[in-house]
Amino acid sequence: MTHTADTGTVDPAGPAGEPLLQVRDLTKTFPIRSGGRTRRLRALGGISFDLRRGETLGLVGESGCGKSTLARTLLMLERPDSGTVRFDGVDPFTLRGARLLQWRRRVQMVFQDPFASLNARMTAGDIVSEPWRTHKDLFRSAKERSARVRQLLGLVGLRAGDENRYPQEFSGGQRQRIGIARALALDPDVIVCDEPVSALDLSVQAQVLNLLNDLQRQLGVSYLFISHDLSVVRHVADRVMVMYLGGIVEQGGTEAVFGRALHPYSAALMSAAPSLDSDGRSEQIILKGELPSPLSPLSGCRFRTRCWKATDECAAASPELTPDPDDDGHTAACFHPMGEGAEPVPAGRGAR
Amino acid sequence: MTGTVLEVDGLSVDIRTPHGTVRAVDKVSFSARRGRTLALLGESGCGKSMTAQAIVSLLDPTAEVAGGRVVLDGTDLVAADEQTRRAMAGPELAIVFQDALTALNPVYTVGTQLAEPFRIHRGLSRKQARREAVDLMARVGIPEPETRVDTYPHQFSGGMRQRLLIAIAVALSPSVLLADEPTTALDVTVQAQIMHLLRELRTERDMSVVLITHDLALVAEQADEVVVMYAGNVVESGPVREVFDRPRHPYTKGLLDSVPVHAARGDDLKSIGGAPPDLHSIPSGCVYQDRCPLARDLCRTCRPEPAEVAPGRTAACHFSAEVK
Numbered sequence A: 001m002t003h004t005a006d007t008g009t010v011d012p013a014g015p016a017g018e019p020l021l022q023v024r025d026l027t028k029t030f031p032i033r034s035g036g037r038t039r040r041l042r043a044l045g046g047i048s049f050d051l052r053r054g055e056t057l058g059l060v061g062e063s064g065c066g067k068s069t070l071a072r073t074l075l076m077l078e079r080p081d082s083g084t085v086r087f088d089g090v091d092p093f094t095l096r097g098a099r100l101l102q103w104r105r106r107v108q109m110v111f112q113d114p115f116a117s118l119n120a121r122m123t124a125g126d127i128v129s130e131p132w133r134t135h136k137d138l139f140r141s142a143k144e145r146s147a148r149v150r151q152l153l154g155l156v157g158l159r160a161g162d163e164n165r166y167p168q169e170f171s172g173g174q175r176q177r178i179g180i181a182r183a184l185a186l187d188p189d190v191i192v193c194d195e196p197v198s199a200l201d202l203s204v205q206a207q208v209l210n211l212l213n214d215l216q217r218q219l220g221v222s223y224l225f226i227s228h229d230l231s232v233v234r235h236v237a238d239r240v241m242v243m244y245l246g247g248i249v250e251q252g253g254t255e256a257v258f259g260r261a262l263h264p265y266s267a268a269l270m271s272a273a274p275s276l277d278s279d280g281r282s283e284q285i286i287l288k289g290e291l292p293s294p295l296s297p298l299s300g301c302r303f304r305t306r307c308w309k310a311t312d313e314c315a316a317a318s319p320e321l322t323p324d325p326d327d328d329g330h331t332a333a334c335f336h337p338m339g340e341g342a343e344p345v346p347a348g349r350g351a352r
Numbered sequence B: 001m002t003g004t005v006l007e008v009d010g011l012s013v014d015i016r017t018p019h020g021t022v023r024a025v026d027k028v029s030f031s032a033r034r035g036r037t038l039a040l041l042g043e044s045g046c047g048k049s050m051t052a053q054a055i056v057s058l059l060d061p062t063a064e065v066a067g068g069r070v071v072l073d074g075t076d077l078v079a080a081d082e083q084t085r086r087a088m089a090g091p092e093l094a095i096v097f098q099d100a101l102t103a104l105n106p107v108y109t110v111g112t113q114l115a116e117p118f119r120i121h122r123g124l125s126r127k128q129a130r131r132e133a134v135d136l137m138a139r140v141g142i143p144e145p146e147t148r149v150d151t152y153p154h155q156f157s158g159g160m161r162q163r164l165l166i167a168i169a170v171a172l173s174p175s176v177l178l179a180d181e182p183t184t185a186l187d188v189t190v191q192a193q194i195m196h197l198l199r200e201l202r203t204e205r206d207m208s209v210v211l212i213t214h215d216l217a218l219v220a221e222q223a224d225e226v227v228v229m230y231a232g233n234v235v236e237s238g239p240v241r242e243v244f245d246r247p248r249h250p251y252t253k254g255l256l257d258s259v260p261v262h263a264a265r266g267d268d269l270k271s272i273g274g275a276p277p278d279l280h281s282i283p284s285g286c287v288y289q290d291r292c293p294l295a296r297d298l299c300r301t302c303r304p305e306p307a308e309v310a311p312g313r314t315a316a317c318h319f320s321a322e323v324k
Helices: A067-074 A097-104 A124-129 A142-155 A160-164 A172-184 A202-219 A230-236 A254-259 A264-272 A312-316 B048-055 B082-088 B110-122 B126-139 B158-170 B188-205 B216-222 B240-245 B250-258 B297-301
Strands: A021-034 A037-051 A056-060 A082-087 A107-110 A190-194 A222-226 A239-244 A247-253 A322-324 A327-332 B004-017 B020-033 B037-041 B063-072 B093-096 B176-180 B208-213 B225-230 B233-239 B307-310 B313-315
Touching: A021 A067, A037 A067, A037 A082, A037 A247, A056 A067, A056 A230, A067 A190, A067 A222, A107 A172, A124 A142, A124 A160, A124 A172, A142 A160, A142 A172, A172 A202, A202 A230, A202 B250, A222 A230, A230 A254, A239 A254, A239 A264, A247 A254, A247 A264, A254 A327, A264 B188, B004 B048, B004 B208, B020 B037, B020 B048, B020 B063, B020 B208, B020 B225, B020 B233, B037 B048, B037 B216, B048 B063, B048 B176, B048 B208, B093 B158, B110 B126, B110 B158, B126 B158, B158 B188, B176 B188, B188 B208, B188 B216, B208 B216, B216 B240, B225 B240, B225 B250, B233 B240, B233 B250
Parallel strands: A056 A222, A056 A239, A107 A190, A190 A222, B037 B208, B037 B225, B093 B176, B176 B208
Antiparallel strands: A021 A037, A021 A082, A239 A247, A247 A327, A322 A327, B004 B020, B004 B063, B225 B233, B233 B313, B307 B313
């Protein structure tokens, strides 16, 4: 894709094979004050991954696992405690002033709630063009701006005449289209989609997923696609990361991870998600207990308190992401990964 | 039908709005059986929650039942007086809501709230009722019930709060338990725990569960029968397996096609064009005509009634034989 924004440091096309975004050992804690003392909530405990050009990277995990903190850090809304982010060869956290502003164009966001994320007192056209009020140098004239607004609305399947209407005049699906047009206004390389369809009805959800898919084909934009809905992630993502309690426990190609989960948590998560073709599936794994508090980090494996395979080894040391012997790109952080065939699992499906 | 405990027959609900009265639920009929789960399936605004609220007489003051019957164990709740309805709420009929934090009272301990059904309906003493509350908390899987009985709702996680609501609902072993999106606010592993608990309780107490949801996969896994609603109307009903394997209404078919399936990863999903009609402007004729690929002149003028398309199955479509 062509960039109106050029950082001037790196060829926008990038060297072949070089990931667009490289994240290494990212950690982030938040201070929590209670009863006169300060404790630290560990939201991200050493996150590493790559995002390639034009790909969709799915991020799944349950509430409180750190998905949103990771998204906010990539958007530079949070500063990490340690670790590095390299975006197209540049560490955005070292940038200042105009260079930083130019960088910010390249990563945009689509929010979950299309009702709360659009200002009810601005028209669709104002909302889509608002980013240009900060990034003033993109257009020379009002005429150019309004032509681009109409073009963007057309791109997301709205009519040019919609630019003068207010958000509340649109349905939920149409509002999400406005949110997507706003994210595209600065011609970004990466769009962080945080639960972009979970507030929408099923029939409308399909329309928005199709739109995101079309836009990627047309524009070559990369998505970091955060969702708790596993069937949606399985449909849209090229690769998937599974997060649990601030850490990535498994990552790999979508079909590899969904077809043959290595980490017990991924296996439990996937078996717990209801599916339409539930006839031919294996036993449902019902996890015991709840997510431990991120205020008091565990020794060893972060999943061991709920894991039916945990041994003394899991308390003694933290498992690193290790490649599957059969598939280099598929890694899991577990000493006792899921094997082939039947294994004893806790609490099977109850009888109908 | 054998084992029917709840029969809803031609239930209609009107809502008064500043722009006139609209019909939110239009002649909805279904029957729920003991030991079985029936799902009311539909998208937001289709009238499924309002149907549930009408059944338990908890409609918003702006809404009222405009017709039909809700027969529970031989008593018509619509015709019954307030006293009869109150006496049946709890021992016969109970509901679990979606949002457990707003459904629980923040200023009373959970023990007080769990003991309430026993105090009101069984006339137990404080001490006896408290003991029942502790047993109930243990039954729904809350750890350390003896100490947690004296804590407040905000001290529980989302999943634990939902367990508390379920405990209150099943306290008096009702014949019918309505569950209105009971797991929508929860993570999938917690959802699996809650649905597992509901299934156990249903079997143990031979209850009829009416599950109100928008989630097709949850229906496929949990329900025996499904009633599909659209714009206040029942468009299709029948055994879940049969309906999902071979839908006979174009809306059901459209919904099923919209679910992402991994077999077609990256391909475009089939979606239903447009959006559901505004309740103020429900078309005469079929409610689904504007979005239906099969719609023709007859559909614009004449609203199809639910008709039997196979034993135990209905579809409200003039051209149900053409749905493929």
